[in-house]
Amino acid sequence: MITDARVLQDEFLPPEVEHRDQEINELSRALQPIEYGESAETAFLFGPSGVGKSCIARFTLSKLREEVSTVRYEYINCWQNHSSFSVLRELLRGLGDSIEIHRQSTPKDLLLERLREYEGEHYLVILDEVDQLENMSILYELYTSQNISMILIANREEDLFIQLDERLQSRLHSSRRIMFKRYHLPELTSILSDRVRWGLEEGVIKQDQLELIADAAAGDARKAIGILRSSAWMAQESGSGTISTEIIRDSIPDTEVELRQKNRDRLTSDQQTLLSIIEEEGGVSPGTLYDLYCERVDEPKSDRMVRNYLSKMRHYNLVEAKGEKRSRVYYPS
DNA sequence: GGTCCACAGGAAAGATAGGGTC
DNA sequence: GACCCTATCTTTCCTGTGGACC
Known part of the structure; x- marks a missing residue:
């Protein structure tokens, strides 16, 4: 395939x-x-x-x-x-x-x-x-x-x-x-068509399925190609001659997890601990976050260092900060 | 309105790590 | 092997801001 x-x-x-x-x-x-x-x-x-x-x-x-x-x-x-x-x-x-x-x-x-x-x-x-x-x-x-x-x-x-x-x-x-603006749906579909033409056997995926992928990617070509890649591999491993809509639907969350994991892999051990706490808590204030972080690691970094980490993690859309100053709460993105 | 407290972030100093030199 | 040098990481100190409380 x-x-x-x-x-x-x-x-x-x-x-x-x-x-x-x-x-x-x-x-x-x-x-x-x-x-x-x-x-x-x-x-x-x-x-x-x-x-x-x-x-x-x-x-x-x-x-x-x-x-x-x-x-x-x-x-x-x-x-x-x-x-x-x-x-x-x-x-x-x-x-x-x-x-x-x-x-x-x-x-x-x-x-x-x-x-x-x-x-x-x-x-x-x-x-x-x-x-x-x-x-x-x-x-x-x-x-x-x-x-x-x-x-x-x-x-x-x-x-x-x-x-x-x-x-x-x-x-x-x-x-x-x-x-640069986000791609529109027809543009993204056309980009995917090219990738299919260059990298897949003819007839393995239909036009409406490419539109489904493009729609799920919401203007993000990297995400769209990721879904196509994941779908193609899943179909190939299953021995199927074509990519089914069901496989595509399964690939969409998988690709989001994969992209998130790529960003996560760039984090240090302390940063990953902070991210895990934020994900587990769902939403957490800076003070509580730091207390939980100190409980979980053997040699916690200073609160200032943790603020630096959080700033960087926000930049990469791994965490989201809502509210300012005392009303600040960190959420997973 | 005044005070306290939590928080963000800048600046500077200290600590650390690793390769070079003698 | 001890010491030096330098980049990088981390901590400390500080200021500013804004919400909560009296």
């Missing part, structure tokens, strides 16, 4: 992208100066998860490389690399810099100096989840570096810009902002 499993993976880069022509054109225009040996405009891609921001960035970059094969690039996820040091380290690795990079023994300034000294081919940096950076000053350093251009990806413009100092805000004020 599955002829090419890669097509059903999140990181698959399709040969053609539909329903994002305007966004691709805008990003292409921002990157166009690279074709003439100049720096590109800094481009911001904003929008909720699953609307194709990372995909469009990578797709547009691949098209650019067809024109300018020498352009170098690096994709960095700032959730995994949230310090300036680790971003610089990844950037230099991307350049294949011969400098010995050790986690604890290479001064950040030295890494920055090496990057500034870079005089090779144009270097395009994609910083995904850029709002997760602990220190935004690295953006200023990259902005002012020769031969380096940036594509910055985040969910909400206001959440990102509130973290920038005046110097960065004024520099980035005129940058190109590209807003």
Whole structure:
């Protein structure tokens, strides 16, 4: 049934992208100066998860490389690399810099100096989840570096810009902002049709079943492809020649659990304990949450640290906070 | 209106971990 | 092996805010 499993993976880069022509054109225009040996405009891609921001960035970059094969690039996820040091380290690795990079023994300034000294081919940096950076000053350093251009990806413009100092805000004020909206049902259905065409045998799923998946995904392409992937595997394992509606209906909650589990796996042990308490309690005040957390772990972190954890978990929609100050209650998302 | 208390979040200092140097 | 250096993690201290109570 599955002829090419890669097509059903999140990181698959399709040969053609539909329903994002305007966004691709805008990003292409921002990157166009690279074709003439100049720096590109800094481009911001904003929008909720699953609307194709990372995909469009990578797709547009691949098209650019067809024109300018020498352009170098690096994709960095700032959730995994949230310090300036680790971003610089990844950037230099991307350049294949011969400098010995050790986690604890290479001064950040030295890494920055090496990057500034870079005089090779144009270097395009994609910083995904850029709002997760602990220190935004690295953006200023990259902005002012020769031969380096940036594509910055985040969910909400206001959440990102509130973290920038005046110097960065004024520099980035005129940058190109590209807003991504959720896919409409026909668009999502069409995206799924392409994936079916590229990765599944003909006739295994009907059009109305794709619409059912698209409807359940509510504009989120990542979720829609996840449901399709889960359904295809379930059908294949059951030995069925086609994907039944029943299998799709079963896959919808499974996919939600899978996506949630992916986010959960990124949490530390203390963060997972906090999440478990919130899920068990259904809704819990900060004080009670901290008391329960202290009872459950051998070496509890400080309440301030727990607030940091909760802030991060809220950002990733694992928990929800309702009310302010003393009326604050945490709920599972 | 004044006071207390719970809470959020910024800033700075301390603790820790891991690789380098001698 | 002891010490140094540095990034990262964590704690402490602090300020501001707003609800509850008198």
